[in-house]
Amino acid sequence: MAASGSAESASDSPAVWAEVRALLPRAEEGLTLALSGEVEDCVPPLLLRARTLLYGAAGRPGAGAAAALERLSDVLRDYSWEKLNAVPWREVSKAWRQVYAYGCLFGALAEVAAGRPLARAVRLCDLGLLMGAAVLDNVLSRLARALQPHLPRAAPGGGARAERVRLQPPPPALQPQEVIPHLRCPSLERFRDCYLIPQRPVVLEGVMDHWPCMKKWSVDYFCQVAGCRTVPVELGVRYTDEEWSQQLMTVSDFISQYIMDENNVGYLAQHQLFDQIPELKEDISIPDYCCLGEGEEDDITINAWFGPGGTISPLHQDPQQNFLAQVFGRKYIRLYSPQDSENLYPHESQILHNTSQVDVEDPDLVKFPNFKKAAFQSCILMPGQILFIPVKYWHYVRSLELSFSVSFWWS
Structure with a gap:
């Protein structure tokens, strides 16, 4: 940097x-x-x-x-x-x-x-x-x-993955009937028949063990590879908050201000990071299961999600299939079927029509009484695991600690 x-x-x-x-x-x-x-x-x-x-x-x-x-x-x-x-x-x-x-x-x-x-x-x-x-x-x-x-390079001291010490609330206890199933390296046919066609969420294990990022990526590594690079950063806990904003800054400034400093909350949510910095793209792989989709490999959108514990993606849905790959850190994730959309109270505005008004972990049941009718599945996504989120499935994500995830959107 x-x-x-x-x-x-x-x-x-x-x-x-x-x-x-x-x-x-x-x-x-x-x-x-x-x-x-x-x-x-x-x-x-x-x-x-x-x-x-x-x-x-x-x-x-x-x-x-x-x-x-x-x-x-x-x-x-x-x-x-x-x-x-x-x-x-x-x-x-x-x-x-x-x-x-x-x-x-x-x-x-x-x-x-x-x-x-x-x-x-x-x-x-x-x-x-x-x-x-x-x-x-x-x-x-x-x-x-x-x-x-x-350019000169520098990295913050204090270790690779434990800089931020603010304690986060523990995730809700996972009930057995709500836990998303786990599966280790299923064949393409099994994934297609049991999860893709019926649109059922699943946590895949062992699929990304060989990715270089699993051994290489850390805060220090990002400073060395991308510290001088300018990226868009989201400032605030969640994008639905009034004080939420976006700002361009270097990766090193983001790390010093929002990773190392526990008084600030910011998140690097970047849809172009891997095209912008090819060195990082070389450390990951597109999951083989994406070949079951209708589009070409060039049509797959790869996103980066890097930030401290406590950052939240409010309950929302996306228009494509999603593989969410966890590189380091843990995330609490809750999923709701599109069939429950009426019970999730989407915003009426066009901009936020894909986002629920409900605070998932602290719902106002007086204002949103039908929310309690919505059934959900949940998991704590661990490093090395990939969560399959079917198209239009509602998902809520809270980082439990310093975390880096990679998502693959495909059709």
Whole structure:
């Protein structure tokens, strides 16, 4: 992770520029600047001008060219940022997301060419990965990965998995009739016939024992691999709370402020983490059972859930099948069938229509009297276990301690 002041790594070394330059096409025309849709007429000339500045010198752009490239990057990012925020996200044109990504790319390259500390260049790469669309064979991901080794690394002390000491309330006692069944490495046929087709939850054991993350992942490891990377963090116990918010910060800042400090509550819930940081994706595997779905492997969404004990996912449902894999820490999880939806009092607003109004562990039965009619299953998900949550099944999750989970959404 990047330190402050003089300890911050700078990009003065010709070797750094050579490594970065090798990620780009050799000839100017090879950097195609292709957009997948129409943008305003003033934008393509700006992109072409930035490309010319980048390739104008035989080697590394001089100070003047680097400064001009930085200014163009600012203009491209600011202009496209307005477009990204002018309409609901699902309506944002991919072309404008690509313009934003190019702006981040040119900005990061200007930082390296100017010989400045590399932390800002990596942050620009991450902003492009989070808010932009992939360009030039996902060059922003490759650029960030190339720059990371040149940044100072540090990790919080105090051990890998026991930093946060705040005690959490124990989970409710699990009654035998409510416990989700466990099964060790079932065949594809058995899982399909007994759980996928009838849509029955099950806890799978032994499936992820061979994943490298089971031996490698810890707080220290995340600092080393991703400490300098900028990610979105959810601040608050649960997303239905009024004070809940989101903020962009580096992984190292998240760990120091929300993992090491027991006075703050924050959660890294990231839908792009494994594309953003491929080193982490190499440590996990897509469960073989996903092949029973209708989509392709590229259609599977992989999510990261990293945070301290006490964070809660309110009772909600998702539109896809879900494998929730527990890497470290424990989680108390309760499941309700979609057949009980009427008894779970979903929010009436469109934004939260998939979320229950009921506080599962402290329900207001005067306000929500039918909640007591809803039957549920529960488990304490342990490291190395994978919970199959059928599509539309309502699920409530509370972290009992510092925890990292990976979920796979598939159809």
